[in-house]
Amino acid sequence: MAKYHITTRINGDDVEFLCAPEQTLLDVLRDDLRLTGSKEGCASGDCGACSVTIDGRLVCSCLVLAAEVGGQEIETIEGMADGDRLHPLQQKFLDFAALQCGVCTPGFLIAAKALLDRNSNPSETEVRYWLAGNLCRCTGYDKIVRAVLDTAADMRD
């Protein structure tokens, strides 16, 4: 079966790949480009472990067809730190122990960054509803929410 040739940008780099029509962006990221930081928890848009941004928009990469992303700007967890400087959210997640197993963490970080990019002063309720598409089974969310609120406060200063 013919494959599509896609040219796009991922974490600031030009990337080309071939994909089958039914392959999702998550499949291509993980299996072809070996960017395995985005996780598959459900493949149905329910867990957020595969969260990435496309042109700044937060999406579940398991719900995006790879063939659709030509010419767009994709950000994944692999691009979140700036060289050897962790993004403030990444550092805060460490300081606040906002992860246990860590499999949900890339998705939460991408989603939280998308929130803070839009709203530098979210309320606890806003954080909770924004992150409601990301499942964490380990932490009970408490430390994640605190980490996001505290990062927002730091970044405002």
Next chain:
Amino acid sequence: MARIVLTGNLQLHTEGVSELELDVNTIRQLMRQLSTRYPGLPADFEDEVAVSIDGTIYQDDWFAEIAPDSEVHLLPRIGGG
């Protein structure tokens, strides 16, 4: 003589006895004496039990010591999540 209490459903293999006194110094001696006294106990019964000696729980520890006045309970083996 240590006081031995059998719980769970072990007494079905011990002619209904669920409490007895035995002269044993270790869990291994306890297991041997029980098997000898009650041939109805399954061959691998000791793999299915935990042993509490005076409230401290042991699993798979033949040489844990049993004092003459110890109270010993045989419980179902404990696993976890």
Next chain:
Amino acid sequence: MTDSNKTPSGNGTGNGKDYKWVGTRAVRPDGVDKVTGRAKFGADLHLPNMLVGKVLRSPHAHAHIRSIDTSAAEALSGVKAVITRDDFSDQPKGAVQPAGEMTINYRDMVRNVMAREKALYEGHAIAAVAAVDARIAAKALSLIKVDFEVLPHVIDPVAAMESGAPIIQEDLMTEGMEQSPGAMTNIAKRVEFGHGDVAVGFAEADVVIEREFTTQPVHQAYIEPHACVASMTEDGQGELWLSTQGHYVARGHCATLLGLDVSKLRVQASEIGGGFGGKTVVYLEPLALALSRKACQPVKMAMTREEVFRATGPTSGAHLWVKVGATNDGRITAADAVLKYQAGAFPGSPVAQGAQCAFAPYELNHVRTIGYDILVNRAKVAAYRAPGAPIAEYATESVMDEIAGVIGMDPLEFRLKNAPKQGSQSSYGPKFPVIGCIETLEAARDHDHYQSPLKAGQGRGVATGYWFNIGGQTSATLNLSEDGSVALVLGTVDVGGTRASLSMMAAEELGIDLDKVRPMIGDTSALGYNMLTGGSRVTFAGGIAVVGAAQDLIGTLKDRAAKFWDIPVDDVEWAEGEARATNGYTDNMQPLSLQEIAKDMAKTGGPIVGAHSINAQGAGPSFGTHVVDVDVDRETGRVWVTRYTVVQDAGKAIHPSYVEGQYQGGAVQGIGWALNEEYIYDDKGRLENAGFLDYRVPVCSDVPMIDTVIVEVANPTHPYGVRGVGETPIVPPMAAISNALANALGIRFTDLPMSPPRVLAAIKAANGDATTAS
């Protein structure tokens, strides 16, 4: 960051000292990998020439498998191997072997990983294929022809006990019960615990309450589905990479099922994306190894979320009967319970542990608990956090709350009046060692949450939970590097911060900086045996192993220093990361730091290694008490948890943040179990909600902050006083929330989950609207 968390001081060996690392909130050593996407989980490994494996699963809850025709699948281009029941030798009958935490019946296990005579539940594996890509593997599955003879099925445990119920395992004999020869049954086991005479106790009671409850199966719902990569070579050696709570245990299971020498299989645990008990067993791994053995290529297998729900262990659903008697002044005179737990298609529900824990938070003269382990047509249960205890204690703690209400006593004072302490006879037999039941109850009672007024319409509930915790086989090694830094090799999978807690104990013992200790989880060839991460055992048993390894290392360091100074080793002490000469030698002998000894270790005798292997005993049991406030939307039946506090005895919190994390995570899983989560089957025994959309685990906007109080009553069998903490937090929530709902609505719920339709129906029924109540 967690101002609300008080840490009352304990009374044992581990407390009252100033530690440099123990008790701090250090950043975990594996943290950066996990916030940057570097950490490799089960599905993140890619090997050259790797195939993709997929499983064909039974669409029927119960069916004979007359034949399986794989010829068309095998003929498909790109298919490299197809396996069925014929690729696994049967295991001897009746043989159980100790393996991991429990004894294992490998005859059952070989049937669970691949159906033989019958498909016993929807999702039961029938065949598996390995192909060059996922699309071809899926196509190959569709070409496999299975001739099923569909049989009647049963899911409900009470229905499964009735005579005439469909029989799941024709040769099953009930353990622990007389059974007439030739009779067939689904009752795998009966157990009984207790002491005294409940009839005598009930005769002394002023108030007796008797209730029946049901719970539904709930899944561990770890976010990472099961995944592995297996690679067998032509000479019969193999490597396995998998997401597991115990790679040594997985190695043993796989070697047995494949007929391999255990040491021929090298197993590496990936990072694990949650387990909660559900990754203590094997499902895909023996299949991947068998496929790889046939294809002589590496095979990756990963479950879909739907497969996780259908084919891997949720915990039991249950039917529970509880009767409690008390005097008007609040003394419990008798407690009695009968627990019927679903085992799934093979024996092994956690009913014995449920029966033991059911009344553990009480000191009782007359108590009895009876448990039944019942086969039904659903996936075999797997452990789920304090296996068995949450189900039993949901029912018993509901009745305790009700009886306290009837006699007009505060529910925490009622519990305090009947609480066990060191030396009390437990409800399951032995006397308790040092425990913190009273301390946690008092801390809950005195907490601001319990003292604060409720808003109109809200309700408050409390419940106490108990769990044993375990120890077990554990090995650890400290390898000293030439610059004085130390590699800590562990064999226990890190599910949520144990690299941190174990490194902290190593640094504390050695007197060095935490960042000089680099922990790693070795593969099965790197260390002696390690039991799995489960039973809340790793910080306890692993801590003992690490402290032992550090002491072993220090012994060698002192020995080298003694040689260097040419003095007796007894005149050398180790303190603050250096060897010091004692006994009058100090003038001309400067202390030797770890770095200095390390630099010269070649000249003083060679590599310096500290190792320790143990079978840890005497795990400290843990009590927790939860306080919860709820609000109920009277229009929809939706229950909102508005405030939640977990109070639990940790013995000693090595890393308080990760202890709090266990409390918070367990509480939220319990909120899900109480309010939403359940397996829903259609009339053919097929799961109707095998996805996160319909099997709804709590999301961030469902829950409030979870306050925590770490009580520390030191466990005397651990050098720092540690008790396990990971499991007890899931025990109290279901009863605490049910009790809060009763407080809010004046309605007692006896069925889980307390989902909106059920709550709404109950509200309407209470208001006299009989048409919608059910």
